[in-house]
Amino acid sequence: MYDLSTRKRALSLVSQGRSLNSVSKETGISRAAIREWMVRIEPLPRMRPQREPCCRCGPTPAWPADPAAYSYLLGLYLGDGCISPGARTGYFLRIACADVWPGLIDACVEAVKEANPSGKAARVQATGHVSVVGYSQHWPCLFPQHGPGKKHDRKIALELWQQEIVDAHPWEFVRGLIHSDGCRITNWTTRIVAGVKKRYEYPRYFFTNKSDDIRRLCTDTLDRLGVQWAKCTRNGIPFNISIARKDSVALMDTHIGPKY
Known part of the structure; x- marks a missing residue:
């Protein structure tokens, strides 16, 4: 999974007239991923890193569920x-x-x-x-x-x-x-x-x-x-x-x- 700044950099290279192949070689990112970002640059919600909930370090510490x-x-x-x-x-x-x-x-x-x-x-x-x-x-x-x-x-x-x-x-x-x-x-x-x-x-x-x-x-x-x-x-x-x-x-x- 790539963060938003990495996606923007890859698309910036494409906007300079570079081919998907050359941008892929320079960044190590697949052409398919770059092509997908040209349609949607924001990560899908399911791909955003989520911090696991914790019963102990939350605002109200509690016992484990079981x-x-x-x-x-x-x-x-x-x-x-x-x-x-x-x-x-x-x-x-x-x-x-x-x-x-x-x-x-x-x-x-x-x-x-x-x-x-x-x-x-x-x-x-x-x-x-x-x-x-x-x-x-x-x-x-x-x-x-x-x-x-x-x-x-x-x-x-x-x-x-x-x-x-x-x-x-x-x-x-x-x-x-x-x-x-x-x-x-x-x-x-x-x-x-x-x-x-x-x-x-x-x-x-x-x-x-x-x-x-x-x-x-x-x-x-x-x-x-x-x-x-x-x-x-x-x-x-x-x-x-x-x-x-x-x-x-x-x-x-x-x-x-x-x-x-």
Whole structure:
């Protein structure tokens, strides 16, 4: 798409008696386009660049249209998401999803579509995972945690409006965190029953993230939901949150469940 000044310059060359072919060679603009401008120089309304509407940076900031989907996407972003500059003034939001969880990928795509002012999301296949990608000018408005460097190397805190959404849709937020950096596994131990060692299996949830701030956002939300958790150091790494109490696992199974 060419702006009005470029169109006028091309037509000025034509008005000097130059052929369409010579003007095309000099400007790099096709003869068909120049011929069309000789009839209508103004861009068609559909070709004029439009700035996407944004619920956050408009005159009256508001919540995203689907706060539950946003709460889920916020959890995914804090776990496996990143925002990077794109063409001109836009940004790419990317959420990495393992190939083995196609249902999770579908859910992520729908959440990105709901949050993206353009309503669009794409799947980009890579080795072992799919990046769910959305392009928008407004991702930093919707995810102000965006910044230089890795998340665990900088302060991560929710803004008041984000915290209000998480408070209103806490299970969606926890589901996003678990779907990104968590898992549900079957743990086991042994017990002596009537003098015989028997294997005992039980379900357990883990959330693992290097950021102290993101782990705290997770555990604060679990506290409000009545889910009991514990810190778990594995191989000397203190980045794990464990949920193993039977009633708490039952709550998690009701609202989260295993990845799919």
